[in-house]
Amino acid sequence: MSSRDSILASIRRHTGVRHEMPELTLEAITYADKLATFSEVLAGAGGKAIELRPGEDVNEVIRREFPEAKRIASNLKEITCATFNPDELTDPRELNGTDVSVVEGSFGVVENAAVWLPRQVRYKGLYFISNALVILLDKTQLVHTMNEAYRRTASMDYDYGVFMSGPSKTADIEQALVFGAHGPIQVVVLLK
Amino acid sequence: MKVGLFIPCYINAVYPEVGVASYKLLKHVGVEVDYPIDQTCCGQPMANAGFEDEAARLALRMEEQFKNYDYVVGPSASCVAFVKENHPHILEKRDHACMNSKKIYDICEFLHDVVRPESLPAVFPHKVSIHNSCHGVRELHLSSPSERNIPYYSKLRDLLSLVKGIEVFEPKRVDECCGFGGMFAIEEPEVSTCMGQDKVRDHMSTGAEYITGADSSCLMHMEGVIKREKLPIKTIHIVQILAAGL
Amino acid sequence: MSTKHTIAAARFLKNKENEAWHDHTLWMVRTKRDKMSHSLPEWERLRELASEIKLYSNSHLDTLLEEFEKNAIANGAIVHWAKDAEEHNEIVLRILRQHEARNLIKSKSMLTEECHMNEFLMSKGIDVVESDLGERILQLMHLAPSHIVMPAIHIKREQISEMMEREMGTEKGNIDPTYLTHAARKNLREKFLHADVAMTGVNFAVASTGEIVVCTNEGNADMGTSFPKVHIATMGMEKIVPNLEALGVFTRLLARSGTGQPVTSYTSHYRRPPEGQEFHIIIVDNGRSDILAKPDHIRTLNCIRCGECMNTCPVYRRSGGYSYTYFIPGPIGINLGMLRNPEEYSDNVSACSLCLSCSNVCPVKIDLGEQIYRWRQDLDKIGKASKEKKVMSFGMKFLMERPGLFNTALKFAPVVNHLPRFMVYNGLNAWGKGRELPAFAKESFNDMWKKNKVR
Numbered sequence: 001m002s003s004r005d006s007i008l009a010s011i012r013r014h015t016g017v018r019h020e021m022p023e024l025t026l027e028a029i030t031y032a033d034k035l036a037t038f039s040e041v042l043a044g045a046g047g048k049a050i051e052l053r054p055g056e057d058v059n060e061v062i063r064r065e066f067p068e069a070k071r072i073a074s075n076l077k078e079i080t081c082a083t084f085n086p087d088e089l090t091d092p093r094e095l096n097g098t099d100v101s102v103v104e105g106s107f108g109v110v111e112n113a114a115v116w117l118p119r120q121v122r123y124k125g126l127y128f129i130s131n132a133l134v135i136l137l138d139k140t141q142l143v144h145t146m147n148e149a150y151r152r153t154a155s156m157d158y159d160y161g162v163f164m165s166g167p168s169k170t171a172d173i174e175q176a177l178v179f180g181a182h183g184p185i186q187v188v189v190l191l192k
Numbered sequence: 193m194k195v196g197l198f199i200p201c202y203i204n205a206v207y208p209e210v211g212v213a214s215y216k217l218l219k220h221v222g223v224e225v226d227y228p229i230d231q232t233c234c235g236q237p238m239a240n241a242g243f244e245d246e247a248a249r250l251a252l253r254m255e256e257q258f259k260n261y262d263y264v265v266g267p268s269a270s271c272v273a274f275v276k277e278n279h280p281h282i283l284e285k286r287d288h289a290c291m292n293s294k295k296i297y298d299i300c301e302f303l304h305d306v307v308r309p310e311s312l313p314a315v316f317p318h319k320v321s322i323h324n325s326c327h328g329v330r331e332l333h334l335s336s337p338s339e340r341n342i343p344y345y346s347k348l349r350d351l352l353s354l355v356k357g358i359e360v361f362e363p364k365r366v367d368e369c370c371g372f373g374g375m376f377a378i379e380e381p382e383v384s385t386c387m388g389q390d391k392v393r394d395h396m397s398t399g400a401e402y403i404t405g406a407d408s409s410c411l412m413h414m415e416g417v418i419k420r421e422k423l424p425i426k427t428i429h430i431v432q433i434l435a436a437g438l
Numbered sequence: 439m440s441t442k443h444t445i446a447a448a449r450f451l452k453n454k455e456n457e458a459w460h461d462h463t464l465w466m467v468r469t470k471r472d473k474m475s476h477s478l479p480e481w482e483r484l485r486e487l488a489s490e491i492k493l494y495s496n497s498h499l500d501t502l503l504e505e506f507e508k509n510a511i512a513n514g515a516i517v518h519w520a521k522d523a524e525e526h527n528e529i530v531l532r533i534l535r536q537h538e539a540r541n542l543i544k545s546k547s548m549l550t551e552e553c554h555m556n557e558f559l560m561s562k563g564i565d566v567v568e569s570d571l572g573e574r575i576l577q578l579m580h581l582a583p584s585h586i587v588m589p590a591i592h593i594k595r596e597q598i599s600e601m602m603e604r605e606m607g608t609e610k611g612n613i614d615p616t617y618l619t620h621a622a623r624k625n626l627r628e629k630f631l632h633a634d635v636a637m638t639g640v641n642f643a644v645a646s647t648g649e650i651v652v653c654t655n656e657g658n659a660d661m662g663t664s665f666p667k668v669h670i671a672t673m674g675m676e677k678i679v680p681n682l683e684a685l686g687v688f689t690r691l692l693a694r695s696g697t698g699q700p701v702t703s704y705t706s707h708y709r710r711p712p713e714g715q716e717f718h719i720i721i722v723d724n725g726r727s728d729i730l731a732k733p734d735h736i737r738t739l740n741c742i743r744c745g746e747c748m749n750t751c752p753v754y755r756r757s758g759g760y761s762y763t764y765f766i767p768g769p770i771g772i773n774l775g776m777l778r779n780p781e782e783y784s785d786n787v788s789a790c791s792l793c794l795s796c797s798n799v800c801p802v803k804i805d806l807g808e809q810i811y812r813w814r815q816d817l818d819k820i821g822k823a824s825k826e827k828k829v830m831s832f833g834m835k836f837l838m839e840r841p842g843l844f845n846t847a848l849k850f851a852p853v854v855n856h857l858p859r860f861m862v863y864n865g866l867n868a869w870g871k872g873r874e875l876p877a878f879a880k881e882s883f884n885d886m887w888k889k890n891k892v893r
Contacts, residue, residue, distance in 0.1 A: 003519045008504070011727045014727050015500070016731070018497045019494045026483055026687075045699070045700070092664060092665055093665060111700060128661045150686040151686075161707045161709075162705065162706040165705075170655060172575065172588065205848050212892050227892070230844075238832075238835055240811070241830070242814035242818060243832070246831055247835075330797070331794070341478070368793075373791030375830070378868040378869050379444060379868075380791075381872070382444070385871055385872030385873060412876050413873065416872075416874045417873050420872060420873050
């Protein structure tokens, strides 16, 4: 018997009472001011939310936030401040040394300031390898909770996707919080 | 209503005054109370040590002693919780359907939920820190456990609000274990002692003169620490405060 | 009557400063967790749902795993099944050899600890690199984790600084956590870029879509899988959740419980491998299906490894992860150890005052403390009960079953109050180590009642 079959046989042999799947009824929290709460929670997670003013150019804001940045990666047409298109690279390792990456988020989750990023770049490493990540997000695209979030992703197709809440972090040295363990040290969500 | 007073072994031996205060208090609030004579132990120490079956005869004995009472009421949350939670399955093995588990109450729970006195003559002009004991909180639900997201309540605090002159506090780690745990205290003496020391200091940081609670066992453990280190705080069972002046 | 836990705990407590730091720091995490749980009015409902979903999924593992496998294969993953640790390790080695891999970059996985995979692979010449910072620190110090979420919680920054100076050439004496973390970032970046194969654990496997979900704060799992051509994800079979809607319940509870964050920085969903790459999923039993046959202990399979039972446990906080003999410490570890091998791991059962804080904190409502109580009842049957405890329990029973004898004993008990200290407080009296004994009353309540003194 294959391991697969013997494991399944063992499960069947040992399973006693078969419990019902509960009805997932839940009165989940809602937030009165989604945008304000999202920004506040994001700050708590070490990120920064910036609301674009009417008529303000995204590129100006990025330049203002990262005046020192030399290598700016983006495959988005509107990001004219990008110095290269990461999708044109033949090896994802060449992404190393990127100062800022600019990507587009699908929607945000207010309760935890996570942004859903289904892979829309050639190499998903882009989301993690640059020192700073700028996520463009339509500010009308905010859901209250993860429950709501998964109802949205259920109808999406993606090969890889990540809910990202703020920068990479660790507290593995004496519980002291440090940003930029491996991934971005800074995350800015630009709300359009 | 006929109430049988349940006095656990260590209260019988070490803190009989807690039994006396319980009796007086129940009498005062107009309850018909009696003490079935020659009580010993509910069996919890053996069971927590891993010898639950050794509690069976004691459980049967308690069933016999309290069979003619409407309520069993005792001044020890942990022992009450043991009867309530564990006597049923212990007795099931002896083909006996446990009756006590359905009618047993910790005395605070009984006063708070059943008798509901609107006033007490007690005066206790002191600062006290409530010891929310593990089994009182997490088995008998005497207060809201700090782990749960439910509205705050404390039956002990409610009862103490009937006492004149008292100032009530709670420690920062509001219901962390004091480290008694029955035989845990002697099987893991170092950890248990450390827990006891930390707990007493947490109570002391409130500025209280007394640590009070519904469990003499926890109070006994903390008293051991206090006496060893000669700390400026005392322990007192909550019924002794509620019965003050009776 | 000392157990191995008692002895190791006493050793831990000798360094009072470290013990106090450990206790305080983990309590702080518990406090953060409380703040998070109180921020959601539906918290208790979420726990209830999580528990019920797990009871459902763990009692339908056969159908859910088959559904998961079917969908994962349709997504282009290669699914393996491992009965035990040995088979798991062989599968990993086989994949590595197929790709002539010499090095493996991995993110944190308690399952690979359970399988002793790193030692096995290294003995076969594979360079295994842990990429979670805590795990990397421990790997370079040749130590095991002492906590499942904060693996290096017992290590001081000075020790880390010394190790990193030796291993990565950091400045001597620089103990700044930011400096050290960023130095490790730089060092590990090279490992990420040049690894042959990446390995991750699995926090959740979604049956209805065939995808796996990995949660990290560092982003090391995602960084690891971004460059090599092969990704191996390994999962205990209880990681299965029926669908995305159910997953939403767990991702709301996991980090709030474990670290007091609203969510981990990264909740990564791996569904299909990128073109030209391989995605392997290993489903591991290693004793889990046996637990299904133990109704008293089946809820341990609910565990989502958040680690909060350790943070809340007053014994764990004051005795440290190494005082337990099973590789997972704390309340869940006591139980999982007993399920693995009760004869071997019974020493941990003493590490519990039955305060039941763990059962109340657990996001998936495992009756952790109650199960420890039940394990204690089994110790005598397997010959692992403490002799002294047995003698005491039987002695007490003998006394308590005989009220006449009990009353007589109480009459003479006050004599003990007046014994010279050296007779009472000697090495035999464990209570007396830090506490005075209670003084017996001159008259017991039974006596007072009989003499009509109670009125």
